[in-house]
Amino acid sequence: xxxxxxxxxxxxxxxxxxxxxxxxxxxxxxxxxxxxxxxxxxxxxxxxxxxxxxxxxxxxxxxxxxxxxxxxxxxxxxxxxxxxxxxxxxxxxxxxxxxxxxxxxxxxxxxxxxxxxxxxxxxxxxxxxxxxxxxxxxxxxxxxxxxxxxxxxxxxxxxxxxxxxxxxxxxxxxxxxxxxxxxxxxxxxxxxxxxxxxxxxxxxxxxxxxxxxxxxxxxxxxxxxxxxxxxxxxxxxxxxxxxxxxxxxxxxxxxxxxxxxxxxxxxxxxxxxx
Amino acid sequence: xxxxxxxxxxxxxxxxxxxxxxxxxxxxxxxxxxxxxxxxxxxxxxxxxxxxxxxxxxxxxxxxxxxxxxxxxxxxxxxxxxxxxxxxxxxxxxxxxxxxxxxxxxxxxxxxxxxxxxxxxxxxxxxxxxxxxxxxxxxxxxxxxxxxxxxxxxxxxxxxxxxxxxxxxxxxxxxxxxxxxxxxxxxxxxxxxxxxxxxxxxxxxxxxxxxxxxxxxxxxxxxxxxxxxxxxxxxxxxxxxxxxxxxxxxxxxxxxxxxxxxxxxxxxxxxxxx
Numbered sequence: 234x235x236x237x238x239x240x241x242x243x244x245x246x247x248x249x250x251x252x253x254x255x256x257x258x259x260x261x262x263x264x265x266x267x268x269x270x271x272x273x274x275x276x277x278x279x280x281x282x283x284x285x286x287x288x289x290x291x292x293x294x295x296x297x298x299x300x301x302x303x304x305x306x307x308x309x310x311x312x313x314x315x316x317x318x319x320x321x322x323x324x325x326x327x328x329x330x331x332x333x334x335x336x337x338x339x340x341x342x343x344x345x346x347x348x349x350x351x352x353x354x355x356x357x358x359x360x361x362x363x364x365x366x367x368x369x370x371x372x373x374x375x376x377x378x379x380x381x382x383x384x385x386x387x388x389x390x391x392x393x394x395x396x397x398x399x400x401x402x403x404x405x406x407x408x409x410x411x412x413x414x415x416x417x418x419x420x421x422x423x424x425x426x427x428x429x430x431x432x433x434x435x436x437x438x439x440x441x442x443x444x445x446x447x448x449x450x451x452x453x454x455x456x457x458x459x460x461x462x463x464x465x466x467x468x469x470x471x472x473x474x475x476x477x478x479x480x481x482x483x484x485x486x487x488x489x490x491x492x493x494x495x496x497x498x499x500x501x502x503x504x505x506x507x
Numbered sequence: 508x509x510x511x512x513x514x515x516x517x518x519x520x521x522x523x524x525x526x527x528x529x530x531x532x533x534x535x536x537x538x539x540x541x542x543x544x545x546x547x548x549x550x551x552x553x554x555x556x557x558x559x560x561x562x563x564x565x566x567x568x569x570x571x572x573x574x575x576x577x578x579x580x581x582x583x584x585x586x587x588x589x590x591x592x593x594x595x596x597x598x599x600x601x602x603x604x605x606x607x608x609x610x611x612x613x614x615x616x617x618x619x620x621x622x623x624x625x626x627x628x629x630x631x632x633x634x635x636x637x638x639x640x641x642x643x644x645x646x647x648x649x650x651x652x653x654x655x656x657x658x659x660x661x662x663x664x665x666x667x668x669x670x671x672x673x674x675x676x677x678x679x680x681x682x683x684x685x686x687x688x689x690x691x692x693x694x695x696x697x698x699x700x701x702x703x704x705x706x707x708x709x710x711x712x713x714x715x716x717x718x719x720x721x722x723x724x725x726x727x728x729x730x731x732x733x734x735x736x737x738x739x740x741x742x743x744x745x746x747x748x749x750x751x752x753x754x755x756x757x758x759x760x761x762x763x764x765x766x767x768x769x770x771x772x773x774x775x776x777x778x779x780x781x
Contacts, residue, residue: 274556281754282548282549282753282754283754289777383660383661386656386657389656392657397671397674397678400670400671400674401671404669478560479556479557480556480557505779
């Protein structure tokens with residue numbers, strides 16, 4: 234493949250800031266790759282919205298990312314991966330990865346007793362996609378899904394360390410704790426930011442699965458298969474660009490608490506025009 | 508004024524379901540009026556978004572409502588009233604009311620000691636509009652504003668009766684309770700749905716002001732001044748139409764818990780096309 238394609242960026246998108254947990258993992262595993270990130274902060278959250286709406290939003294964002302000449306796209310949002318991935322893969326030429334299939338695969342590898350838990354947004358859980366993908370991998374596995382719609386606002390409003398967060402975790406996960414599951418997927422890109430609190434409540438016998446790690450591995454394999462990996466010979470430093478549909482300053486503040494390097498700015502895009 | 512204009516509906520809009528608390532009040536005070544409601548459920552919440560975005564969203568919704576031949580528009584959302592009212596009043600011919608000015612006026616009437624509290628979304632509080640409007644009415648009054656961003660998701664996720672709601676109310680309003688305020692504006696259309704819990708925490712010495720009542724009074728006066736009030740002679744029953752940008756069923760379920768009459772359906776509108 235020509236050098237120009239190899240140095241082209243990876244497009245990553247999410248409903249807002251949560252997808253930065255996936256960018257963090259891609260940066261770790263694929264340090265030579267350039268990234269263009271889009272966070273749909275004008276229309277966040279996606280987790281309570283319908284399939285048609287999530288597909289329309291995803292199509293607009295993919296058209297925007299194609300304008301940035303991305304060589305591949307990662308849908309870092311579980312809700313969009315659950316509701317839009319199949320449709321947009323049929324519609325667009327660029328290779329597109331979601332987080333659900335990698336997350337499901339990681340959980341299948343992690344479970345010893347065949348009982349897997351999944352937590353996510355309303356839309357992701359209602360889609361039943363994690364159960365379907367896990368059972369396609371192994372029909373004998375048993376999956377329990379639970380929507381936790383307050384986790385996203387708790388993270389976004391900085392309540393991570395507040396006493397009510399512990400109570401809301403207990404409220405949502407009590408039924409999960411009382412099952413036999415030995416692996417649980419964090420099926421929303423915000424949830425890894427509550428990981429230590431969730432672990433503290435569930436204890437050590439349940440392995441917590443974050444799809445971000447496995448997604449970055451899948452991306453690595455995809456780039457290698459298509460001979461698209463950036464070997465890093467043309468530039469010394471990877472370039473990261475951040476775009477949002479609203480509230481760029483708030484995004485930058487949040488990004489700097491999540492990412493291992495400084496982010497100086499995010500650009501505003503009127504995504505409805507795409 | 509010709510009869511056709513008198514029987515034309517009132518347009519009411521909000522970021523989602525909260526504005527139904529204003530519709531409820533209009534229905535009570537102006538029982539002969541027809542109403543077209545739009546809830547922007549695809550892009551809710553507005554409270555964390557920027558002024559430019561809220562203005563663009565409001566313009567789209569007003570264009571949609573004009574297509575329904577409304578004779579007047581009520582912005583039932585405090586955030587949109589705070590950030591977009593002045594701009595859209597300049598841009599459109601139809602008379603437009605917000606909830607901030609009526610709410611401020613009600614609080615000015617309610618206070619005995621000149622100390623007023625305001626709770627609202629991040630965007631409403633950052634705009635400082637309540638303080639500005641109250642002090643235009645009476646420069647001697649002192650205003651304390653406080654953003655309570657988790658109140659909206661708590662209401663939307665049905666946590667009204669949950670123990671954490673009490674704790675989050677205490678967390679946000681503790682500083683307010685320790686002041687001398689004797690009147691507090693519920694500066695977000697969702698908050699009246701937490702009214703009894705807020706009252707239980709603040710006690711009887713602080714009068715809670717819901718702008719919905721005063722807004723309906725203002726609308727009554729506006730219709731009378733423009734000779735636009737529907738005298739109810741042409742139809743026996745007022746007609747209410749509900750439109751949303753997403754998730755119509757969820758909206759209908761919620762609406763039926765707020766409104767004093769049955770709502771059978773809401774229609775989906777692709778608001779980005781307006």
